[in-house]
Amino acid sequence: xxxxxxxxxxxxxxxxxxxxxxxxxxxxxxxxxxxxxxxxxxxxxxxxxxxxxxxxxxxxxxxxxxxxxxxxxxxxxxxxxxxxxxxxxxxxxxxxxxxxxxxxxxxxxxxxxxxxxxxxxxxxxxxxxx
Numbered sequence: 001x002x003x004x005x006x007x008x009x010x011x012x013x014x015x016x017x018x019x020x021x022x023x024x025x026x027x028x029x030x031x032x033x034x035x036x037x038x039x040x041x042x043x044x045x046x047x048x049x050x051x052x053x054x055x056x057x058x059x060x061x062x063x064x065x066x067x068x069x070x071x072x073x074x075x076x077x078x079x080x081x082x083x084x085x086x087x088x089x090x091x092x093x094x095x096x097x098x099x100x101x102x103x104x105x106x107x108x109x110x111x112x113x114x115x116x117x118x119x120x121x122x123x124x125x126x127x128x129x130x
Contacts, residue, residue, distance in 0.1 A: 002028040005116065006047040008038030008064060009082070010057050014105070018051065018082070018112065025113040033057075035064035042074055049119055052099070054083040062097050069098045078119040082107060 005027050009015045019029045030045050032038035035056045042050060050068065054061035061081060068074045078100040083090075086104035094102050100122075103115055 002026060003049075003120065004028045004030055004045060004047040005049045005051065006030045006032060006038065006042055006045065007051045007082075008032045008035065008041075008056065008061065009051070009053045010034060010055075011053075014053070018107075021107075021109045021112050022116070024109065025116065027116065035059035035061060038064050039067050039074075042068055042077065043071070046074075047077060048123065049116060050077055050079045051082045051103075052079050054081060054085050054094070062094075065098050076123070078123050080115060080119060082112075 005022055007015060007018055007029055010033050015031055022029045030041060030047055032041045036058050038052065052061040052065055061083065065079050068077065068079060080101035080103060081094040081099045082103045082105065084105045091102040101115055101119055103111060
C-alpha cells in the first residue's frame with residue numbers, strides 16, 4: 001500500500017508535474033483544486049502529508065491550513081507550503097501561520113522528495129511516541 005499525499009493546487013500543470021515527481025518516489029497523490037475541497041478531501045482520505053499551494057481560488061492556503069490544524073482529527077498531518085510566494089520572510093510567515101514546512105516553486109524532484117521523506121519520518125516518529 002502506497003503512502004497517500006494530498007496536493008491542493010489550482011494549476012493543472014503544477015498538479016501534473018508534482019504528481020509525476022511523487023509517483024517516481026513511490027507515493028500516491030490525491031488531488032484537490034481549491035482550499036475548501038482540500039480540507040474536505042483531507043478529512044475523507046486522511047493522507048499522510050499535505051502539500052498546500054497558497055494562492056487558491058476560494059479560501060487561500062493559509063486559511064485552509066488553519067482549518068486543518070484546528071481539527072483534532074487532522075492537526076497531526078504535516079502540511080508543507082508549496083508556493084510561488086518566495087519573497088524574503090515568506091518562509092517564516094508560513095511557518096508561523098501553522099505550516100510544518102515550506103518549498104518554493106519551481107521545486108526540483110530532489111527537493112520535493114527529500115522534504116516529503118523528512119516530514120513523513122518526523123510524523124512517524126511523533127506518532128510512535130504517542
